[in-house]
Amino acid sequence: MWQVFRANLKGIFRDRVFLGILVAATIFPLIPSVSSLSMRQVTELSITLSFSLLTFILLLLAIFLGGTSLWKDIERRYTFSIAGLPLTRGQYLLGKFAAIAVFLLLVSLVLGLLLLMTVYVTSILHPPIRPVVWGNLVLAVLFHCLKYILLVSFTFLFSTVSTSFFLPIFGTIAVFFVGTASQQVFDFLQSPSGQKLPVLLQQIATGLYYIVPNFTAFDLNVNAIYALDVPLNGIGLTLLYFIVYLVIILSCASFLFARRELN
Numbered sequence: 413m414w415q416v417f418r419a420n421l422k423g424i425f426r427d428r429v430f431l432g433i434l435v436a437a438t439i440f441p442l443i444p445s446v447s448s449l450s451m452r453q454v455t456e457l458s459i460t461l462s463f464s465l466l467t468f469i470l471l472l473l474a475i476f477l478g479g480t481s482l483w484k485d486i487e488r489r490y491t492f493s494i495a496g497l498p499l500t501r502g503q504y505l506l507g508k509f510a511a512i513a514v515f516l517l518l519v520s521l522v523l524g525l526l527l528l529m530t531v532y533v534t535s536i537l538h539p540p541i542r543p544v545v546w547g548n549l550v551l552a553v554l555f556h557c558l559k560y561i562l563l564v565s566f567t568f569l570f571s572t573v574s575t576s577f578f579l580p581i582f583g584t585i586a587v588f589f590v591g592t593a594s595q596q597v598f599d600f601l602q603s604p605s606g607q608k609l610p611v612l613l614q615q616i617a618t619g620l621y622y623i624v625p626n627f628t629a630f631d632l633n634v635n636a637i638y639a640l641d642v643p644l645n646g647i648g649l650t651l652l653y654f655i656v657y658l659v660i661i662l663s664c665a666s667f668l669f670a671r672r673e674l675n
Contacts, residue, residue: 474563
């Protein structure tokens with residue numbers, strides 16, 4: 413498993429396509445200038461734009477790295493070499509997943525440092541009304557990273573049953589949008605307007621809410637932008653949610669991959 417992890421991590425760093433995506437990080441130095449166009453709340457706008465750029469880059473990396481990694485190995489028949497190694501299919505899959513997860517962590521570290529530098533420069537040029545809580549910024553970056561690592565697990569789950577890259581990529585995009593909107597839909601169902609919907613529709617929507625991942629739980633942007641306190645119990649529950657959900661998805665992916673016919 414360690415050899416699979418190391419080989420895939422090296423391969424990711426050598427892949428020019430994904431390194432090209434990181435070129436988007438060069439936009440960070442432009443954010444203070446763009447934020448200055450707002451006559452008020454310049455620092456808040458700088459934080460918002462910085463997080464938007466960070467999440468956009470992590471989303472692209474999560475979808476394309478996860479969606480093509482396992483599929484390319486199956487398509488090129490690299491997976492046949494597993495039979496000659498003291499390695500199970502589950503270990504092979506987990507090694508590839510761990511490489512992408514570590515890569516996203518490293519990317520998040522670099523982008524997080526750029527984000528902090530961008531916000532620092534903006535706060536010096538345009539002192540904010542409310543103080544910047546740097547710990548909230550760090551936590552927000554970390555939880556965004558965890559969110560996209562969880563999203564990568566879905567690309568692997570879809571790759572174990574797919575014969576092309578369409579399902580891993582477009583299926584993961586669908587999971588991302590549904591998981592991002594699930595909390596808002598659930599809140600609407602609890603409102604008086606939502607109670608007027610057909611009962612069957614309410615039950616289906618509620619069932620999907622408990623099945624699909626709730627990515628809203630990982631969003632601490634509001635706390636970072638407006639210097640709001642981050643509840644420790646909420647952080648603990650989100651971390652537990654991340655671990656449990658990740659274990660379930662990877663267990664299902666390993667189970668399906670172990671029983672897949674590799675022709």
